[in-house]
Amino acid sequence: MHFVVCIKQVPDSAQIRVHPVTNTIMRQGVPTIINPYDLFSLETALRLRDEMGGEVTVLTMGPPSAEDALRKALTYGADRAVLLTDRFFAGSDTLATSYALAQAIRKIGDAWGAPDIVFAGKQTIDGDTAQVGPGIARRLELNQLTYISRVTKVDAEARTVELERRAEGGTQVLSSSLPCLVTMLEGSAEIRRGSMAGALRAARAEITTWSAADAGITDLLKCGLRGSPTVVKRVFAPAPRAEKAKQIEVKAKSRETADDLIEALFEAKPAMQADLEQLAAGL
Amino acid sequence: MSDAPKTAAAPSRAAMKKELPEHFKAYKHVWVMVELERGHVHPVSWELMGEARKLADKLGVDVGAVVIGAPDAGAREAAAESFAYGADVVYLVENPILAEYRNESYTRTLTELVNTYKPEILLLGATNLGRDLAGSVATTLLTGLTADCTELAVDADKSLAATRPTFGGSLLCTIYTLNFRPQMATVRPRVMRMPERHEGRIGRVVEHAVALEEESIVTKVLKFLPDRSSQTSNLAYADVVVAGGLGLQNGENLQLVRALANVLGGEWGCSRPCVQKGWAPAERQIGQTGKTIRPKLYIAAGISGAIQHRVGVEGADLIVAINTDRNAPILDIAHFAVATDAIRFLPALTEAFRARISPHANDRLAG
Incomplete structure (x- = not known):
């Protein structure tokens, strides 16, 4: 079995700062991590490999420094890492990104065997679009299985797969067939810790680095800004609200403060008392 | 991307x-x-x-x-x-x-x-x-x-x-x-x-x-397992939401948030760090990567209000922030603020609301 896992290196969002004048993201000194949602897909792929045998190839598209994310994935136990990096990819939106990744996955298939399952993160924490996984699935004509909470069965002989998918108001129990693209739900697996041996192996491992041409991408009009139908026209900081919050004076007794607050709320929104009474009565 | x-x-x-x-x-x-x-x-x-x-x-x-x-x-x-x-x-x-x-x-x-x-x-x-x-x-x-x-x-x-x-x-x-x-x-x-x-x-x-x-069509739906009602919250569509943050100091204190939500007939939630610390399940998270809410009344207790939280709550009609820090970013979007310790204040607020709301509610139920 061959599992390909697409990951993305993202800035640790808790530490993002925006330049107050230029409104640009200040990346300097912000640590990068593997997109947290990708880890659930990586973990699921590693477990399937451990149970069934085979290989896990991790793939990322990004600047040369994205190699760090791949080494981290190797530490967890991935067998092989491919970095797709080229200035032609700069400014790619989700459509252009899915094109480049799909081409790279084809190339991976040529080199090391066609993947049985391609995994991607449910979404990233920096873009939050959840579009790249479906985009890859469409371009490679893989069965698209998103928001998966559990892969219950993979039958290599029959080329079938059974899984549970999070849907509105419940869980869909699905059967589908290989090859497919799966995005795993957060919390769907306990992420393993990388071992010391894994870290040593990862440090020495060779990362396969491909340019657009190496990945067999000849149509550069489908890449980067030129291949992106969406155009970011304006980037701006959210406008702060003009008025500040009204402070309710804190009295010695909390209950008095609480009564003052409720009074202020009912004064500000006269309908609120009736609304709350109805709600409290379960009407 | x-x-x-x-x-x-x-x-x-x-x-x-x-x-x-x-x-x-x-x-x-x-x-x-x-x-x-x-x-x-x-x-x-x-x-x-x-x-x-x-x-x-x-x-x-x-x-x-x-x-x-x-x-x-x-x-x-x-x-x-x-x-x-x-x-x-x-x-x-x-x-x-x-x-x-x-x-x-x-x-x-x-x-x-x-x-x-x-x-x-x-x-x-x-x-x-x-x-x-x-x-x-x-x-x-x-x-x-x-x-x-x-x-x-x-x-x-x-x-x-x-x-x-x-x-x-x-x-x-x-x-x-x-x-x-x-x-x-x-x-x-x-x-x-x-x-x-x-x-x-x-x-x-x-x-x-x-x-x-x-x-x-390759993919088949073998079964649909509906959620037990207890598993799903109506957080996104609730008219009143009370949420807690790291200011509550531990997961047990989220109970204070639930108690107030309960008296108000609303739903409870929390900020992202609470989910990351395992205090509450992910479905209770309010914010950019959690639920967006638009209640009539939103009470944020011990939530500083990181931008990722604020974008998920700014559609609320009335926002109350309970936070010891008078400069917490949540005050940029709150309408009313109480600069006090949420752990002490929440029980008092719960009692005060109960006194203001419940008697009428009881009348209605009795009628």
Whole structure:
């Protein structure tokens, strides 16, 4: 079995700062991590490999420094890492990104065997679009299985797969067939810790680095800004609200403060008392 | 991954705006994909219908609603509701194969409708269904898709200007799909206001037959396991929400938040760090990567209000912040603030509300 896992290196969002004048993201000194949602897909792929045998190839598209994310994935136990990096990819939106990744996955298939399952993160924490996984699935004509909470069965002989998918108001129990693209739900697996041996192996491992041409991408009009139908026209900081919050004076007794607050709320929104009474009565 | 603000490249690219290719000029009207699942329409579809109505009125075009489902499974009712919420035309596809949502059958159906009737704008809810479908339809059509928009507008040259938060809400960016059609966007539940419902409003139904064969659809739904009601909260649609943050110091103190929510007949939630610390399940998280809420009253206890939290709650009518820090960012969006320790204050507030509200409630129940 061959599992390909697409990951993305993202800035640790808790530490993002925006330049107050230029409104640009200040990346300097912000640590990068593997997109947290990708880890659930990586973990699921590693477990399937451990149970069934085979290989896990991790793939990322990004600047040369994205190699760090791949080494981290190797530490967890991935067998092989491919970095797709080229200035032609700069400014790619989700459509252009899915094109480049799909081409790279084809190339991976040529080199090391066609993947049985391609995994991607449910979404990233920096873009939050959840579009790249479906985009890859469409371009490679893989069965698209998103928001998966559990892969219950993979039958290599029959080329079938059974899984549970999070849907509105419940869980869909699905059967589908290989090859497919799966995005795993957060919390769907306990992420393993990388071992010391894994870290040593990862440090020495060779990362396969491909340019657009190496990945067999000849149509550069489908890449980067030129291949992106969406155009970011304006980037701006959210406008702060003009008025500040009204402070309710804190009295010695909390209950008095609480009564003052409720009074202020009912004064500000006269309908609120009736609304709350109805709600409290379960009407 | 239209995420990285392309500040350096954006001006040159924006200036590159070309004339819309001839074959796209026939694309007209604003569409909403109505999410009908097991006889129930997700309310986000009506929220989108309200937005579609505004966009269509500015463009001088119609609002089209796409209703897809199995025969006699609520599609006719959903069509009638679509008119009540502002649709002019309903594109109705009924087929037994469309009984359950599956990417393959829905992608084929929606793609075919778009190619046949050519809308200029297509809106979907940023739900699991909507995101799964939007991503594959946009890729099939090779058009642009902007996820999780918080504002939709039509600019001077009639293009869709889709604004969305990026980098966890620290920045907003306005995204265009200039030279491709349809212009696609998703919007999360509760981000847009629910429009007024006009009983008896009617429109035109276009019934469309798609050629689908069960044998050609690879993925099968073996079973649907409905959630036990205790598992799902109505957080996104609650009228009153009380939420706790790290200021509560430990997971047990979230009990104080639940108690107040309970007295108010509301729902409870928390900030992202509480989920990360394992104090509460992910479905209780409020904010950019959790639920967006739009209650009449929102009480934030011990929540400092990181931008990622604020973007998820700013649609609330009235926001109360309980926080010892008078400079906490939550005060930028709160209407009232109490600079005190939430752990001590919450029980007092719960009692005070109980005294103010319950007697009347009891009268009503008794009556």
